[in-house]
Amino acid sequence: MNTNQETFFETTDDSSLNNNSFGIRAKVIGVGGAGISLVDGLRFDNFDFVDNLIIDVDMKAVADSLASHKLTFGRRHTRGMGTGGDVNLGKRLAEEEKDKIRKELEGVDLIFLLAGLGGGVGGGAAPVVARLAREHGALVFAFTPLPFSWEKARHAQAEECLSELRKHANAVIPLPNDSLLQMGGEDSTALECFAEAGRNVSRGIAAICNIVFKKGMIDVDFSYLRKVFSGRGGRTLFGYGKGSGPEGLREALRDLLVCPMLHMPDVSKAADVLLIFVQGGTSLSMSGLQAVSKEIRDSFKAGEDVVFGAHVDENLGEEVKITILGVTSLDPLVPTADVAPVAQQVLELGKQPKQSHRSKLEITGTKTEKTSSIATRKKRGKKGDNKEQNTFFFMEEENQRGIFDDLPSRNMYEGEDLDVPSYLRRGVKIVI
Amino acid sequence: MSKIIGAVEIGTSCAKALVGEVTEGKSLNIVGKSVRKNEGMRKGEIVDFRKVASSVHAALEEAEKMSGTTVDSVYLAQTGAHIKGSFLRGSANVASPDGRVSVDDLQTAANEAKRKQPASGRSYVHHVRMPIQLDGRSVEDPVGMIGKKVELIYWSIEGDESAIRMNLDLAHNYGLEVADLILSSIASSTMVAGPDLRRAGVLVIDLGAGVTDLALYRNGNVAYTGVIPVGGDHLTGDLSMGLRVLEPYAEELKIEYGKSQSDPSDADQQLWIIGNKTIGDRKVPRKTMTDIIHVRIVELFEIISKELGDLLDTSELGAGVLLTGGASRLPGIEQLASKVLGVPVTKASFPSGLGNELAQPENSTVLGLLHYGLEDHGLPGEQHKPASSGFIKKLGGLIGI
Numbered sequence A: 001m002n003t004n005q006e007t008f009f010e011t012t013d014d015s016s017l018n019n020n021s022f023g024i025r026a027k028v029i030g031v032g033g034a035g036i037s038l039v040d041g042l043r044f045d046n047f048d049f050v051d052n053l054i055i056d057v058d059m060k061a062v063a064d065s066l067a068s069h070k071l072t073f074g075r076r077h078t079r080g081m082g083t084g085g086d087v088n089l090g091k092r093l094a095e096e097e098k099d100k101i102r103k104e105l106e107g108v109d110l111i112f113l114l115a116g117l118g119g120g121v122g123g124g125a126a127p128v129v130a131r132l133a134r135e136h137g138a139l140v141f142a143f144t145p146l147p148f149s150w151e152k153a154r155h156a157q158a159e160e161c162l163s164e165l166r167k168h169a170n171a172v173i174p175l176p177n178d179s180l181l182q183m184g185g186e187d188s189t190a191l192e193c194f195a196e197a198g199r200n201v202s203r204g205i206a207a208i209c210n211i212v213f214k215k216g217m218i219d220v221d222f223s224y225l226r227k228v229f230s231g232r233g234g235r236t237l238f239g240y241g242k243g244s245g246p247e248g249l250r251e252a253l254r255d256l257l258v259c260p261m262l263h264m265p266d267v268s269k270a271a272d273v274l275l276i277f278v279q280g281g282t283s284l285s286m287s288g289l290q291a292v293s294k295e296i297r298d299s300f301k302a303g304e305d306v307v308f309g310a311h312v313d314e315n316l317g318e319e320v321k322i323t324i325l326g327v328t329s330l331d332p333l334v335p336t337a338d339v340a341p342v343a344q345q346v347l348e349l350g351k352q353p354k355q356s357h358r359s360k361l362e363i364t365g366t367k368t369e370k371t372s373s374i375a376t377r378k379k380r381g382k383k384g385d386n387k388e389q390n391t392f393f394f395m396e397e398e399n400q401r402g403i404f405d406d407l408p409s410r411n412m413y414e415g416e417d418l419d420v421p422s423y424l425r426r427g428v429k430i431v432i
Numbered sequence B: 001m002s003k004i005i006g007a008v009e010i011g012t013s014c015a016k017a018l019v020g021e022v023t024e025g026k027s028l029n030i031v032g033k034s035v036r037k038n039e040g041m042r043k044g045e046i047v048d049f050r051k052v053a054s055s056v057h058a059a060l061e062e063a064e065k066m067s068g069t070t071v072d073s074v075y076l077a078q079t080g081a082h083i084k085g086s087f088l089r090g091s092a093n094v095a096s097p098d099g100r101v102s103v104d105d106l107q108t109a110a111n112e113a114k115r116k117q118p119a120s121g122r123s124y125v126h127h128v129r130m131p132i133q134l135d136g137r138s139v140e141d142p143v144g145m146i147g148k149k150v151e152l153i154y155w156s157i158e159g160d161e162s163a164i165r166m167n168l169d170l171a172h173n174y175g176l177e178v179a180d181l182i183l184s185s186i187a188s189s190t191m192v193a194g195p196d197l198r199r200a201g202v203l204v205i206d207l208g209a210g211v212t213d214l215a216l217y218r219n220g221n222v223a224y225t226g227v228i229p230v231g232g233d234h235l236t237g238d239l240s241m242g243l244r245v246l247e248p249y250a251e252e253l254k255i256e257y258g259k260s261q262s263d264p265s266d267a268d269q270q271l272w273i274i275g276n277k278t279i280g281d282r283k284v285p286r287k288t289m290t291d292i293i294h295v296r297i298v299e300l301f302e303i304i305s306k307e308l309g310d311l312l313d314t315s316e317l318g319a320g321v322l323l324t325g326g327a328s329r330l331p332g333i334e335q336l337a338s339k340v341l342g343v344p345v346t347k348a349s350f351p352s353g354l355g356n357e358l359a360q361p362e363n364s365t366v367l368g369l370l371h372y373g374l375e376d377h378g379l380p381g382e383q384h385k386p387a388s389s390g391f392i393k394k395l396g397g398l399i400g401i
């Protein structure tokens, strides 16, 4: 089911490795049917050092996959069939096979976990895998398709799985099918929507892997990435933008700020930790990058914990792409006590990052300047008076949250959250 | 002798205050009015007390200034998704040996009806009395009539105690007494549906910014009230997300170009999101905008229909459905509502003589507060309580004295 997957993994750049991250091992793990199809959709052309693995109880799904490493479990209980959407079964079976799973996690530092949370295996086993990975000291990024609102029972169940997963993974990027359906063409189908999920997963993984493993204009090493993303349980944001021409970078920024992924229910509008990855042709300039990085950080209220990467890819010509991934920490940057010794070592190693983004890119956010810029923005953003004529200010103080985003409880009616736009829940296609 | 009385609706979008002058106990003159933007509320509930307090106080101050007097007590509107209504009944055998109903009999029945206390953490907001039943017949005033048993029925509205507390505190902090707490939907209905319509049967829907308030009348009496936590803010939020524009722009677009149903003329119409075509401005298809609104409105009326169930009976709704509240300004909303509800729907109008500035749909609640408050809703024989003492009783009820 590999529909026009974007080729984010293909950098024609020499594939020399980022020396600072030498020896770091990454693995993409797909759990359950949706997870498997996402892994199958990825292209690993230039990332042969990123392993992949699929895990499922469904023998047939596993057999049909192209993945290089496969793990089946729970055979005795399900006779090789699926769980029938039973999360508890998925969870129990994964727990029973802990040791098998652990073996696959050994020595892995960075894990991309892909699982459809509406599934029995995806929803039940993925949180177990995340927990085990965490016990091994790995950094875990999860990308998780969420069922359509009209799959009522699955929907409620997926919500629970999501909060369970958030306890263990360092960042969980939800990919709600409702919203993804909005992003395809006028009459896009569920298949197109899965393809869109695949493109997002691919963008996210590519951004992180490029920054960590590939050598570019600006990179950070893995230990720094691990350090800033060490929190858990926070809400996340994920978005991308594209531009071309002489003003390509600015156009990409504009495109990023209206990225539909950033304007979905439940997406955080501010990030305590923010990863920014810019990829462009030879026209990328340091000063341009610096300005754009500042605008992005301001837009999402990012503090010091920014992972910034910029890579030149001559093939892109005048095209520029930006991908961002952010987390709102609940408990910012308190390294958790249960991180295994391996992680500790890496943290120690990373104490004096040889080249952090800070040294390479002069970040202008000194304390005083930051405060003053917030103060002026506050004034400007005041509801009603003299609105800025610029979509860059989409994330202004008053507007950083959707209208109902700040409410503690949901507005549930017959299993649906009424504060979520009706057109999303009803699957009505919006064309803009 | 004239009396000065205030009314306050702390609406999700705006705090609204009125100052009324009652002369000779009957003619009401509105002498002060103010509306202030309120940013501390969501869906009819307070989320930021200070912000709400500052807009409520500013509105009161301005209304008082305009009237040239000060008010001591106000009628206060109450809404919110936490509000629930149900019927309470109480009865009493006629005590006097001559078989004539006394004021005390009525009081006994009333006490029995109101004896049932709401669950802990909940308080009564408002008891709406139905006609008194004397041996199974509805009578206006049974005192002195011969009979065996009187029965009292109330539509009793209760809500979350802390939410109600906060609402009351907003008035108290300004040094005001609350003469009475009145359910928003009942206040609005008092204004837009007169006794004839209520007798014929009518459903009044007040579409506010944060909530939609419902009140259904049959044979002149309240048969149901409800609050649905969806309002004009949801339209704005949906537009903001769907069109990916800032909320203030979404709100402006909605007010200027919003409609409930797309028509062929929308086909290739494009709207500028900001309007002055400067940097950052872009165009959105009008049809998209209408579609976003359309699905939300359809859903809202479907919910209303589900909530009302069998009560939504055309034969019992001679006066049909009336829409009021700021969000009812949306063009075409009555046609769409009618299609979904299967009942005739019109936009409500106001009694003549109100003046253009006041006779606007968003003012239904605050105007209705004054009118309802000044009517006598007590039991026959009970003295119509002047503003302040009513509240003491209410407060007693709230804190469980």
Ligand SMILES: Nc1ncnc2c1ncn2[C@@H]1O[C@H](COP(=O)(O)OP(=O)(O)OP(=O)(O)O)[C@@H](O)[C@H]1O
Residues within 6 Å of the ligand: B009, B010, B011, B012, B013, B014, B015, B043, B044, B079, B207, B208, B209, B210, B211, B212, B231, B232, B233, B251, B254, B255, B256, B258, B325, B326, B327, B328, B329, B330, B331, B361, B362, B363
């Ligand atoms: N022309 C219009 N078209 C559509 N909506 C409108 C129009 N004019 C005002 N509104 C909406 O009406 C709402 C305000 O109505 P109203 O003043 O009755 O609400 P409120 O009393 O503040 O809120 P609530 O009663 O829900 O607490 C806002 O959502 C506003 O956007």
Ligand SMILES: Nc1nc2c(ncn2[C@@H]2O[C@H](COP(=O)(O)OP(=O)(O)O)[C@@H](O)[C@H]2O)c(=O)[nH]1
Residues within 6 Å of the ligand: A031, A032, A033, A034, A035, A037, A038, A056, A058, A082, A083, A084, A085, A116, A117, A118, A119, A120, A121, A122, A123, A145, A146, A147, A148, A151, A154, A177, A193, A194, A195, A197, A198
């Ligand atoms: N994005 C995406 N979602 C999928 C895909 N297949 C199934 N889903 C969603 O995932 C859920 C079913 O999960 P699935 O993985 O089939 O079940 P499991 O094998 O028991 O985990 C449903 O809510 C589907 O909407 C896919 O290929 N891509």
Ligand SMILES: [Mg+2]
Residues within 6 Å of the ligand: A032, A033, A034, A058, A061, A082, A083, A119, A121
């Ligand atoms: Mg399966």
Ligand SMILES: [Mg+2]
Residues within 6 Å of the ligand: B009, B011, B012, B184, B206, B208, B209, B325, B365
């Ligand atoms: Mg109102």
